[in-house]
Amino acid sequence: MGKYVTVQKLTDTLDVEIVYGHEHVGKKIVSSEVSRPGLILADFKEFYPSDRIQLMGRTEISYLDTLTSQERIEKFRSICREDTPAIVVARKISIPSELILVAKERKVPLLSARSRTSRVLANLTNYLEGQLAERFSKHGVFLEVFGMGVLLTGTSGVGKSETALELIQRGHRLVADDRVEFFMVDELTLIGEAPEILQNLLEIRGLGIVDVMSLYGVSAIVRSKKLELIIEMVLDDGQIEYDRLGSGQQYDRIFDVQIPRTRIPVKTGRNLAAIIEAAAMNFRANSMGFDATDAFNAKLDALIMSNREVNND
Known part of the structure; x- marks a missing residue:
């Protein structure tokens, strides 16, 4: 396998904390790109980069709040895959209970960041590019x-x-x-x-x-x-x-x-x-x-x- 960064190393370096999945923080991050899963939450499932960190902010969470609990579970199952290294929720937004349920089911760590979504995206991308670059x-x-x-x-x-x-x-x-x-x-x-x-x-x-x-x-x-x-x-x-x-x-x-x-x-x-x-x-x-x-x-x-x-x- 080529270069990678573990979720544990990422949380040790950046201002993000583990909400769920301490036992899964050895998962490997192999892509420096970070995905905003808005399209897949809207049921466009082509070209979904499941091997990237998935970042959700106020826009995604606000949309999910309009759905029923069962609909939210189905949405979260569509973004939580076996090769998904972690899901990060920005702005210290309370993580939906349905996401925790699906994350346990799929063994995907959940991380929480305090900064606004664009800042978290920049920090994640800059750090991963530095670690994974040739x-x-x-x-x-x-x-x-x-x-x-x-x-x-x-x-x-x-x-x-x-x-x-x-x-x-x-x-x-x-x-x-x-x-x-x-x-x-x-x-x-x-x-x-x-x-x-x-x-x-x-x-x-x-x-x-x-x-x-x-x-x-x-x-x-x-x-x-x-x-x-x-x-x-x-x-x-x-x-x-x-x-x-x-x-x-x-x-x-x-x-x-x-x-x-x-x-x-x-x-x-x-x-x-x-x-x-x-x-x-x-x-x-x-x-x-x-x-x-x-x-x-x-x-x-x-x-x-x-x-x-x-x-x-």
Whole structure:
């Protein structure tokens, strides 16, 4: 079987409580999509996604209140199937006794949420998409720098973790060291986080593994972050040419998302933490419409035109 989330894990994470079915919370949720069963309650039974969590709110319950008790039982039997992982009722609405009866009969957990239905739907979908999404592991150190998700990559021993430690000391936050797991939230967004076994940990050559949260506090850690910039750290052997003006933007593709990438040469005496901070701020400025390269080119063009006018005179 592929990826799944148990009902127990969902209730442990989100603000939902188990009303009935504690013995059935090991049921597996295999779809990140959540169904509103309005159509099947109205007797349209084609294409019913019974393997999804079923969410009912004030609209569905108000409709069911207009029916007789026996009619409600038949409706609930139509949405409670053996492969239905759970039924969630939003807004802390009192769960109908007929639904509890059918849920016991079909061994389907019943959950209650306090938020409005649209909020519960968003919370369930976001959580399940994060848990069930396809994941891609990438070697590097992932940090939050000035609020931006920055991934440091490069060959082993280039100094990624040491640079990350200095950035943490300067007030930035660690997401993951050594291996980062990315998953796609939508067509434009990648979220990265640390594997559970590596959370909070940073490996420093000669020192070993350090627990960043224990040394620097909870403010030095963030569990997950959107990836916005990749910085490739490259040992400077004098043979590699670099873009000195920063006009040739390069990208890396992870899944179907294009992530901007820049290369920083590594050599003795360079303050890499300060350079990475500058790279992050420069990227943010570019995202807001200011491009230092364009500004420089405009000044250069103006200077050339001014010199031509002087020479012509």
